[in-house]
Amino acid sequence: MKLESNRAGIMMNTTRGYSSFVPAKLPPNPPIKIDSEMQKLLSLADRKLGRLDGITEILPNPELFVAMYVKKEAVLSAQIEGTQASLVDVLNTSESETNDHSYNEVVEVVNYVNAINWGLANLSELPLSLRLIRNIHKVLLKDVRGFDKSPGEFRKSQNWIGPQGCTLETATFIPPTVEDMEKALYDLEDYLYEDDDLPALIKIALIHAQFESIHPFLDGNGRMGRLLITFWLCQQKILSQPLLYLSYYFKQNRLEYYDRLMAVRVRGDWESWIKFFLRGVASVSDEATDSAKQIIALQSKYSELLLRNDKANNNDSVLLNLLFEKPIVTKKEVADMLKVSLPTASSVVDAFCGMGILFDKTPEKKRYKTFVFREYLEILQKGTEIIKN
Known part of the structure; x- marks a missing residue:
């Protein structure tokens, strides 16, 4: 798949003989075309996300409920990257130490949970920024696979994306050089707070895709990019709690997830990526709300059973x-x-x-x-x- 310069970025030749992709500043130019299909998806996603966010108001123990949803998102996001740990493994770590699953893979998921909790706890004092992203990444890779790849530090060498064992010459995608990466990161940080009149869910779709194209770390970029969705939505008060386990949708549609991100880089096709993202928000919001209702019914069922006993x-x-x-x-x-x-x-x-x-x-x-x-x-x-x- 040959990358060419487009509205999403330009291909830059390097002194080492390869070309890297340098993302264009956000928002895209020409602007995002919000057609009738995208508008319907946006309205649906907004409505269903609002319904999900309101569910905590009727929960008997919202803190426990939120904590379990965070664990679910952590498991799903890690599984997208190939981690072989299940939700049961994470909830039963004492048994995981002695079963066939690698305990280190369970710790990867636990680190993700810790990264969400640490990040949200610090958002009020340290707004979403490159500094916060580095600190969260350090928590994410603590004592697990990738611990030797500069956790908490932006890369100082070229990385690339492709099949296992591929080289720069055979890579599917080569992110920006270190110098271009640094500028792209500062531009992205500015965009986090830029008021460009784009709807919030479209804006965070752009931010996530841009972060993945910049690929600023030697490891953990996918997980960090998905964490970014949670942090930005919570900081913007669109979510009061981290209830949206969007990795559920990305995992179900893993190939399309990667293909849509790649289509942004190859053709500048922001619109198809945004529609995919909005479908995910609507779908997961629905699933998470239904799960919450089932949990509430379960609590009620057994509370009444105990009362009658x-x-x-x-x-x-x-x-x-x-x-x-x-x-x-x-x-x-x-x-x-x-x-x-x-x-x-x-x-x-x-x-x-x-x-x-x-x-x-x-x-x-x-x-x-x-x-x-x-x-x-x-x-x-x-x-x-x-x-x-």
Whole structure:
């Protein structure tokens, strides 16, 4: 696929004999053509995203709900890059240390969660900027694959994108040189705060694609670029919480995701990328809202079950709430969570199994059994199946 100069950027010859892509400043020129199809998609995405954002107002424990959605986004974003870790692995890290999955891959996902939480906690004091992006990237690559590729530092050498083992000569895409990258990054930072009258969802679609074309890090650009979507939407108050796990859509449509980004670079086709992005926002907002409603119904169902149970006590109510934070537990963990003795915790867990809330995940074991809140996990796990390379 031959890249030629277009409205998205120009091809620059380098002294080393290859050509790199230098993104043009945003917004695009000629301007984005908002036709009737894009306008309909924009209206739909805006409406569904607003509906999702309002869901936290009716949730009994919004913090637990948001935390689980963040974990889901982290798993999905890492899986797009080939990480072989599931949501269950992340929720059950003690078991992950001894199973077939690499514990390091679970840590990659945990780092993503930490990066979201750290970034959002610091947005009020340190607005979205190149400095914040570097700091978040450092958290993202801490002690995992890519730790030796200058975490938290913009690259000081040329990188490229293509099949595993490809070279500069055979690469599918060569981002800007270091010098051109630095200018493109400063331009992008300015654009984060530029008022260009473009609708917010179109603007963040441009920002994400531009960041991926700049490819400023030696590793972790895809994950960092997807994090950027969350941070910008939260900073702009379009989302009050990080509820939009857009990686769900990108993973489902992984080839089209990469193709649409590439079409921007090859043909300057911003419009097709934006429409793809808006479809994703609408689709994921719908899915996330439906999941939230199912979770609310599940909470209500089992809260009422406990109320009707004459033998239920405060420990049961507390554990039910805690299971929405930690849906995979051992009896020892329940004892620690409830601050009760192991025999008391064992009785509570057995009662929950009897009511069909918990299920024995390890029936073959006599001791150190693991129990799972299966109905809840089934809601959360949708779309997080591991991609087989």
